[in-house]
Amino acid sequence: MGKLKATKRKPEMPEKGRDESNKQKMAQKMAEERALEIEKFEIAAASFTKQVIAAFAIVLILIFLGAIIFALLSRGNGGVHSPTAEQKIAAQKCAGKTGVPEADMLEEEIEELEKSEKTTEGEKEEGEMPPDDTEPKSEPKEMPTEKPTKATPSPKLEKKSPDSEDRLPEKIREFEPTILDRLKVRNVSVDGRQLRYREVKPTKDVDTNVRVYLFDNFLTARECEGLMGAHTRHVQEAAKHDPIICFDSIKTLRNHLKDAGVKVKVSSRDFTEGTKCLNGSFSSQLKQHFHWSYSTSFYPGESKFSATFERRVAAATGLKVENGGKFQITSYAQGIGYKSHTDCVVGSRDQRDRFATILVYLQDVPEGGETKFTELGIAVKPTKGMAIVWNNMTPDGNCDPTSLHDASKVKKGHKFIIQRWYYYKSFYSLGKRSPEPTLPARETGQPRVSCDEYEHGSCRWYDEWNYDHIVEYEAQKLSLA
Template sequence: MGKSGNGRKLVQTDNASKHDNLIRENEKQMSEAAMDELDTRLQRLENANSGTTDVYKFAFFFFMGVVLTILIYPRVSSTFGTTAVHSRDNLQAKKSDSGFNIEQIDEIEELPSEESTPAGEKRTEQNKTKTAGDTPKYKQNIENEDLVKKKVNKREVKTESAERSKRDEEKGNDNEQTHKNNEKDITMEELEEEEGEPVILKREKNEDLMVDEFEESNAGDTSEDIINNEDNAEPRRVELFSGNVEDIASDLPIEIEKVSTNQQKPDQQKKKSQKTSKSSKPSQAKSKDKARKKNKKEESDPTTNQNVPKEIRDFKATYQKTLTPKKVFVDGRRIPPVELLPQKPNNSSVKIWLFEEFLSDEECDGLMRVHNKHVEEQSTDNPILCFDSVSTLRKHLKNVGKRVQVTSNDFTKGTTCVNASFSGQLKEWFKGNWSYSTAFYPGESRFATAFEQRVKQAMGLNPENGGKFQITSYPKDIGYKSHTDCTENSDDKRDRMATVLVYLDTVSEGGETEFPELGVWARPRKGRALLWNNMNPAGDCEPMSIHKANKVIDGHKFILQRWYYYKSFYSLGKRPPEPPLPERKPGQPRVSCDEYEHGSCRWYDEWNFEHMIEYERQKYTLV
């Protein structure tokens, strides 16, 4: 039993050792395989890196070769005397740019080289020992180019001199000395001597010629001379004046005097003075335009016009450029601003704000009561009708079906209003189809002061930039056509920047204030206020602010308006004196009909100067 037990133990030990050996062999084989795989991958990575390095090396050496070529080539070229050889097409283009003609090149191309410069003669004698085939082609081209330059230059000088003489003969100049001087040719040597001399400007003392005379006698001349140099193929311009010619020649004609012992030839002095006078004409015209603009600006600016009273000259204008609406509390009412967003895409700066219950019912009722009473009191007499043009009157007559011949003689002299009898006839034909407006001014009532302070707090509008307060009523079937409250394409900043409109009563149907370009509209509701800007912050009228008052279908519409101006002026917000024309009864109202397509007729209880022709002519120069 002891031996058999020991034998089993030995067998188990051998089996365990064999198992361990197998495991170690497997691990060794796996490690060798892993090492082989790792070596393979490292080899691939090394090959890839070596390829990238080769590319970088190639790029580096290529770049260095280009740099060395750029640096070394000019020196090699100058050392061996290499010159670019021009083809005939390139030569033709070059000559055409320099003022030469290809036909002239063909004529002179066969001339011998003995007529060239002395250096060219020596070169010809030295080249006699050589055959024609020994001379490089590019040197022949260079010699031909030099020959072309010289011959064409001489021909142009002679041609200019012949044309000058011919012009003098046609003008019938009786001055023989001047004629002889004009016949003399200016040699190239004289021009080269004068080229480097300094020049000074000297005013003519004994010459009193008008600019127009210079213009007629020197038509076609310029303020520059073209000098052809034998050493340069292209003509070179030499300016006679160093600086602005117009500034120099603004007062008197100017001549050029060389600083040398030899005086200029009379014909040269005359020609140069004529050239200068020609350039002085546009300068004088420009000076006149500047003076005219300056005078116009001084007339339109009250601060520079000495005929204007001192209090007007000392007036300091204020500017209203933006709107700043915010929430306010009035008599326990909370009044927040509500922006009416455009329903159509646009790129304008026009913004529209709505304020509910901006005025109380008592305030609205009081304003309507005063307005109706005033209209009734002044309606005892027929109004005088005024139109912005004869065309507007004709269109209104056509609208009511009346065929009446109308001329400017039907208007009161100096005005755009017709006489009283014709106004009465027009009232019957138009059937009183117009709106009614009454006005009051700052300081004339307690309400005016309270209202402008409320507007300042809620809308950010300065009272100093506000105009009159206007109450307008629209009977049934009356509205107002599309219009802007500002003047488009106008440079005058004294224009309506913002509009404040308050509905004094609720309208059952119709009477909406509509902005067609923005897709915004508001219905009349008692106490509701609208605020919008007509101009952008730069002071330009916004075309997108165009709006209209739709016709009243059912009810009666009442509104209170006040316009605020971009730039204030002295008479803004002050009741103006009534004009003397046209002749009328005391308290007689007027009806003003604006442009037919963009306005309507409106009844007014006051007179201003808008119907005066002289006022319209000087509208932007008055205060």
């Protein structure tokens, strides 16, 4: 028998060793699976991030393209969404930032106009402020300082923004103006008194639409005395403060200084910033060199007399109550008058202008003080209670230059009048008292003196402030209807 070949057997792994080996394999497998999952997650996260970035980029591109399209559309619509400088100023005024009366501003700034490119020689003078020759002012007087007689080229109308009127208060948008295009003078009976008219015919051969009528005893002696007393007391109360003196231009200031024999160099720097008024101290220094008439005003509804007066005027003249402005009492001391002017603006296309004037003398004037129509050859002597009424415009709404008139200087005595203007086309703010501007800085109740265009105006003291002396307002008026 052959010998059996011995084979070497591998020793068997103990049970404990086998378990540990299996655990290592399982741990290794789990680690590999976890690493695979992490790798898959990282790949998915990277893909999602790329998608988010791509989506965000697309959104940015769409926004940018939308902005470009919006800008192009806005430009194509005439800039409706981008307010002009004038619109921004108007909006600030509406919000009360500049203190401009709401009603007055809305009536003046509904329609924008292009600024006139024509500059007068006087405006070219160094430091000279632009004179206002384009708009009727709101200051009342027998010889209104706010109504220069010379005509200026009317600026061209601009197209209104489609939503310009939509921004106005409803009461303004719905206001319906009335037209006053003729006098209807008649004899009437008032409180048992007969008011009879007579027409004063021109003594000059002139082509004119102007008609001048007189009514004796239009106001009673008691009414005249009451009005003079109220005016005098109000002037005395306001005269506790020296007035601030304002001029329509630096040229007018220089001419007045020349007339007064005052040799002092002045420039636009002498005016309070933002206004055409001298400061308080300079005004006080010049007070002794200037002379003026005095005017106080009251408005419809502020007294029983206002309703009595306007009803009487309507009955005797046909002048519509709704086309009337404020009432103004004016007094002229000895040596004071007012230069030739028209109450409407010659050459203006704006029919919101003074169609007719009624003026009543409150006392006799011994010498001087006549109301003279220089183109017609008519002169009316002041007689207590007498009313004089005339039209300034033609039936089609144009200012008639032959309505030129003046107030002769009072040579003896003291002249008192009450007057009211009636407008061809009424407007919302007509006859309404508006808030006063904050400029220039002044004491409560401090009056002003306005010296208007030198050739066709004089200086007048007022108990109220308007906006004609505000530089920004005047600049806007040059581009507004």
